[in-house]
Every structure is written in structure tokens, then in C-alpha cells.
Amino acid sequence: MRGLFAFILLLVTASAHAADAVKLELSADDRMVYSKTAFEVVSGQKVTLIFKNTGTKGEKSMKHNVVLLKPGNTIVSFAVKCLAAAETGYVPVDKESKEKMVGHVKLLGGGQTGTLTFTAGEPGGYLFFCSSPGHFDKMQGRITVKAK
Numbered sequence: 602m603r604g605l606f607a608f609i610l611l612l613v614t615a616s617a618h619a620a621d622a623v624k625l626e627l628s629a630d631d632r633m634v635y636s637k638t639a640f641e642v643v644s645g646q647k648v649t650l651i652f653k654n655t656g657t658k659g660e661k662s663m664k665h666n667v668v669l670l671k672p673g674n675t676i677v678s679f680a681v682k683c684l685a686a687a688e689t690g691y692v693p694v695d696k697e698s699k700e701k702m703v704g705h706v707k708l709l710g711g712g713q714t715g716t717l718t719f720t721a722g723e724p725g726g727y728l729f730f731c732s733s734p735g736h737f738d739k740m741q742g743r744i745t746v747k748a749k
């Protein structure tokens with residue numbers, strides 16, 4: 602009997618966690634804009650950001666990515682660092698820069714999809730942008746993490 606109870610408890614816990622997970626869908630094409638610029642999630646939630654480059658010109662499509670910053674960081678200053686990191690897809694790989702990011706979706710060509718999975722941290726505003734040269738000005742948004 603006790604075993605059965607433990608098993609049911611396990612099932613309930615597992616389904617509660619599944620409900621906690623959220624998928625955010627974002628896309629961009631050759632117009633150089635994101636399809637959405639604002640998202641809301643809850644602190645502690647498991648988040649999967651699915652980013653698709655819907656450009657239809659194949660190899661000639663503009664390349665885009667998503668760089669997600671931790672609260673307290675500004676896009677302009679970080680974008681400058683990204684510009685200097687062409688060889689790593691315009692995402693800096695030094696320790697200091699890594700600590701300022703939640704993560705990123707790599708640079709994608711037309712028709713490609715990438716994901717970034719993370720657990721929503723402290724409540725606050727998490728800015729994201731495309732670090733492809735000249736794009737951040739037009740391609741930026743915010744994920745707001747709300748308290749539980």
C-alpha cells in the first residue's frame with residue numbers, strides 16, 4: 602500500500618513538472634525583425650526557446666541568432682563584444698562574457714531552426730538580440746521572468 606502511494610505521488614510530481622515547462626517560439630526572416638519581442642515566464646520554469654530563420658533565399662538569406670542576456674546587461678555594450686567575435690558566430694566565448702549570458706541560439710541561415718533551453722532565473726527583464734553585424738538595433742526583445 603505504501604509503495605502504491607509513493608508511486609502515485611511520483612506520478613503527480615512528474616506531471617506537475619511537465620506543466621511547468623514552457624516553449625517560446627520566435628522567428629525572423631529577411632526583413633530583419635523578430636516575430637515577437639516580448640515573452641513572459643515564471644521563475645523556476647523550464648524554458649525552451651525555439652528560434653527559426655524563416656528566410657526563403659537559402660544560402661543568400663540573412664543569418665540571424667538569439668543572444669539572451671542576464672538582467673543588468675545592456676544590449677549595446679554586449680553587441681560591441683559580439684562584433685569582435687566573428688569567428689565564433691558573433692558570440693564571445695570569454696569567461697566574463699559567458700557569465701553575462703543565459704545562453705544563445707547559434708547563427709542560422711534561411712530554413713534552419715535552433716533551440717536554447719534554460720531554467721528561468723531570478724525575476725527581472727532578460728534582454729535578447731541578434732548579434733549578426735548591424736542587426737541588434739532592429740532585432741531585440743525581452744523575456745520577463747515573473748516571481749512564482
Ligand SMILES: [Cu+2]
Binds near residue numbers: 733736
Ligand atoms: Cu539578425
